Amino acid sequence: MSRLPLAVAASALMILGVASPAAAAPQEVVSLEDHIACAAIFYAQSATSTDQEQIDAFEAATGLMLSRAAPLGERQGFTSDQVIDRAAAEADLILTRTNAAPADQRNQIIWNWGIGMDRCITAALGE
Numbered sequence: 405m406s407r408l409p410l411a412v413a414a415s416a417l418m419i420l421g422v423a424s425p426a427a428a429a430p431q432e433v434v435s436l437e438d439h440i441a442c443a444a445i446f447y448a449q450s451a452t453s454t455d456q457e458q459i460d461a462f463e464a465a466t467g468l469m470l471s472r473a474a475p476l477g478e479r480q481g482f483t484s485d486q487v488i489d490r491a492a493a494e495a496d497l498i499l500t501r502t503n504a505a506p507a508d509q510r511n512q513i514i515w516n517w518g519i520g521m522d523r524c525i526t527a528a529l530g531e
Contacts, residue, residue: 433519433527436480439473440487441517442524444494448514449521451499465528466491494518 433442443466450462470488477487498517502510515521 433523436473436476436487438519439469439476440491440494441519442527443469443473443491444498445514445517445521445524447491447495448498448502448517452502452510452514468528469524
């Protein structure tokens with residue numbers, strides 16, 4: 405899977421001041437839960453974006469995190485489908501909360517969810 409679309413999206417978001425470049429050395433994304441959270445965060449961002457390049461980048465990042473989560477899940481007795489279901493459930497929760505929030509707060513809900521978008525972007529670009 406190409407890192408270029410995610411790198412383009414991450415760079416664009418940093419230029420816009422939405423993402424910080426590796427803000428204060430974020431912790432590594434290593435656990436199954438971290439990968440599931442990142443997949444959900446990336447999916448939610450892709451579902452709410454109106455920019456096609458960002459949509460493509462965040463969809464690719466969703467797939468990347470799910471592909472990294474699958475072997476971690478298998479080690480814990482989960483099938484790939486169960487890992488995907490967990491990420492989908494978390495993405496649904498993010499989107500439910502996002503849709504219920506005032507328009508000016510929606511993006512922050514996604515970016516500050518769980519371990520945070522900055523940490524997920526750093527993980528996706530760095531691993």
